[in-house]
Amino acid sequence: MAQFTDRHGTQHPLPAPDAAAQVRGDDRAHVFHSWSAQALIDPLPVAAGEGSTFWDYDGNAYLDFSSQLVNLNLGHQHPDLIAAIQQQAGRLATIQPAVANDVRGELARLISEVAPDGLEKVFFTNGGAEANEYAVRMARQVTGRRKVLSMYRSYHGSTSTAISLTGDPRRWANEVSDAGAVRFFGPYLYRSPFHSTTLAEESQRALEHLEQTILLEGPATIAAIIIETVVGTNGVLVPPPGYLQGVRELCDRHGIVYIADEVMVGFGRLGEWFGIDAYDGRPDLITFAKGINSGYVPLGGVVISDAIAGRFDKTPFPGGLTYSGHPLACAAGVATFEVFRRDGILERVRDLGERVVEPTLRGWVDKHPSVGEVRGRGLFWAVELVRDRETREPLVPFNASGADAAPMGAFTAAAKEGGVWPFTHFNRMHVAPPLVISETDLVRGLAVLDDALSVADGYVT
CATH class of the missing domain: 3.40.640.10 (Type I PLP-dependent aspartate aminotransferase-like (Major domain))
Known part of the structure; x- marks a missing residue:
């Protein structure tokens, strides 16, 4: 049986994987989702969350680099x-x-x-x-x-x-x-x-x-x-x-x-x-x-x-x-x-933003030709992805969907495959993890996104 580990190091069992089928079935039959064509989506069944991580029913862990919808500042299941x-x-x-x-x-x-x-x-x-x-x-x-x-x-x-x-x-x-x-x-x-x-x-x-x-x-x-x-x-x-x-x-x-x-x-x-x-x-x-x-x-x-x-x-x-x-x-x-x-949440956000996130993201500009610009503050950053740095042509068109959005879809899939749930919008990837994320997890998540950017690089003209 798949397990997850809480902030104290204690392991807990996740629901059996076959329970995901029931969750997905109820969702698809009865839940009407926002901003979506209902027949074209397949939401991931989520079984548990802890700190900066959540798990699906198969035990796959995802670092939550979007803080859900940039709201989960103190992370999943904060005991206080x-x-x-x-x-x-x-x-x-x-x-x-x-x-x-x-x-x-x-x-x-x-x-x-x-x-x-x-x-x-x-x-x-x-x-x-x-x-x-x-x-x-x-x-x-x-x-x-x-x-x-x-x-x-x-x-x-x-x-x-x-x-x-x-x-x-x-x-x-x-x-x-x-x-x-x-x-x-x-x-x-x-x-x-x-x-x-x-x-x-x-x-x-x-x-x-x-x-x-x-x-x-x-x-x-x-x-x-x-x-x-x-x-x-x-x-x-x-x-x-x-x-x-x-x-x-x-x-x-x-x-x-x-x-x-x-x-x-x-x-x-x-x-x-x-x-x-x-x-x-x-x-x-x-x-x-x-x-x-x-x-x-x-x-x-x-x-x-x-x-x-x-x-x-x-x-x-x-x-x-x-x-x-x-x-x-x-x-x-x-x-x-x-x-x-x-x-000391405010102090640690400023510290991690200045000491870890900003220098890492600015390093991507030299490393990845798909990175046009990075900008942000604290634990709130955007990486603007482009096909051509000279013309600043976006990696995908404004308001892209379907096949036009495929390059960002490929980047997102690579991030998730690496265990990071990213926040993307049009041609941008945002970095917005919970404010309580450990420095170890922050560095690990940024490394996954670094690797996923190689996928975006493949679309540079």
């Missing part, structure tokens, strides 16, 4: 989070949001203590998409305006307003849900829409473009600008120096609310509590989810500036959720803060 959920369930499993609850209030306080000065209130949601929905609702309520600006290369969720604000192709089939969405080009030096040659040029030209968009759309019609502090799924696009400060200045000049979408990079992914801490960002609203409790129980929220929160002191806020601030989710969130502080 599980214990917190169990203890809370034994005392008070759930309670409505209209009453005061100890773990809900404690988590809100802990979040406000690490948020920038002047953001003291937290509205809890069930995930990141709802957080962005409610942040936009707040901005529209306090400004009396309707339009919201977002980047073309972005993802903000799949609910109605969030998907309208999203800039990647997942928006196309869902248009038009919110007619107030307006898009602009964000900074992306490697494929600069502004023909920039330096980070300084890219920052300046991107801000000039944003200012022109604001003026042409009408400043008095714009409620908010929403920006992923570091663009996530669409490329790990790190803001150039001065860009977020320039966004803040434009928002101040025109009375626009600045929303920082930190759903993916908040709570340690970049080695900071919030990603904006690394870039001196000063938003009015911060949205979060994922890393707040590693998704053990669904949780998200909005951190609200005092000025915006104050607008609802005597005026009711028009919104709410049955499970806002669910005690089980908040208990896991409180435990997350305890683990981060006790185990």
Whole structure:
């Protein structure tokens, strides 16, 4: 019988391999999957997870280099989070949001203590998409305006307003849900829409473009600008120096609310509590989810500036959720803060990112002709794969599918064969393992990806 080993070195049996057939059968017959043509997928039955690894029913182990959907910051089956959920369930499993609850209030306080000065209130949601929905609702309520600006290369969720604000192709089939969405080009030096040659040029030209968009759309019609502090799924696009400060200045000049979408990079992914801490960002609203409790129980929220929160002191806020601030989710969130502080998670993320990940990935540029650029911070990196470094032709076309996506499919298969579950999107491979990954596993996983890049090299023209 196949086994897996927990963080204490104890071996545990996995379910019998023939159980996978039942899991797969039930899934294929009854589960309707997101973003998928249902008859063209065959999801892997997963039997167990521990730390940075999960296992299938045959005992095959995979290092989770995607942290599932970049949410499993403290890894699979963290004992402190599980214990917190169990203890809370034994005392008070759930309670409505209209009453005061100890773990809900404690988590809100802990979040406000690490948020920038002047953001003291937290509205809890069930995930990141709802957080962005409610942040936009707040901005529209306090400004009396309707339009919201977002980047073309972005993802903000799949609910109605969030998907309208999203800039990647997942928006196309869902248009038009919110007619107030307006898009602009964000900074992306490697494929600069502004023909920039330096980070300084890219920052300046991107801000000039944003200012022109604001003026042409009408400043008095714009409620908010929403920006992923570091663009996530669409490329790990790190803001150039001065860009977020320039966004803040434009928002101040025109009375626009600045929303920082930190759903993916908040709570340690970049080695900071919030990603904006690394870039001196000063938003009015911060949205979060994922890393707040590693998704053990669904949780998200909005951190609200005092000025915006104050607008609802005597005026009711028009919104709410049955499970806002669910005690089980908040208990896991409180435990997350305890683990981060006790185990020095932020410090180890910065250390591993600077000492292990960055030099390894930059070495790939010289070693693999398919590697066009690497970029990132902490334990959040992207490797942009190309067919031709001179022209920067992507390894696969934008929004590729079917045969066009075969080169990335071959790379992914090679990584999985080596025991690493990668995160890929279009022509990019992202490196986003759990923040608790051991240095040994991190080095081993990077070596597997190094080998898999030889497959991508075979497609270079």
